[in-house]
Amino acid sequence: MSEANNIVSIAASLAGGILLGGIVGYAAHATFSEPEVVVPPPEIIEKEISDEDLARLCETLTEDEKTKVVQAQERVLSLQDELASKEAALAEYKAKRSQTTSDARLPRRSGGRWSPSWRPSASSSWWLKRNAMSCGSS
Numbered sequence: 001m002s003e004a005n006n007i008v009s010i011a012a013s014l015a016g017g018i019l020l021g022g023i024v025g026y027a028a029h030a031t032f033s034e035p036e037v038v039v040p041p042p043e044i045i046e047k048e049i050s051d052e053d054l055a056r057l058c059e060t061l062t063e064d065e066k067t068k069v070v071q072a073q074e075r076v077l078s079l080q081d082e083l084a085s086k087e088a089a090l091a092e093y094k095a096k097r098s099q100t101t102s103d104a105r106l107p108r109r110s111g112g113r114w115s116p117s118w119r120p121s122a123s124s125s126w127w128l129k130r131n132a133m134s135c136g137s138s
Contacts, residue, residue: 049057
């Protein structure tokens with residue numbers, strides 16, 4: 001009988017533990033869960049605006065828009081003037097550059113390199129052979 005008592009006591013302990021766990025779990029869930037946010041339906045408020053109030057609102061809006069348009073036009077004119085001056089400077093630079101490059105058709109040495117217009121002549125074939133051999137050996 002002691003075995004039967006042990007089984008009954010184990011079953012009772014198990015049932016008590018489940019019941020106690022359920023109660024603690026429910027209380028914890030109720031305490032620590034995020035509350036539901038209840039949003040009431042939006043109220044539509046219809047306020048009639050009198051014709052005088054509407055006219056006054058439109059006057060200020062149109063004055064603000066007029067000032068914005070005038071400012072934008074001034075900005076466009078200043079940018080057009082700036083563009084015209086830069087185009088004139090560019091045309092002047094291109095004219096100077098075409099004059100200086102037409103005079104300088106001879107090969108020049110700049111920065112330790114020959115200009116692209118330089119080509120080896122037939123008398124410089126020894127130089128080509130020497131460089132070809134040195135390139136092949138490395």
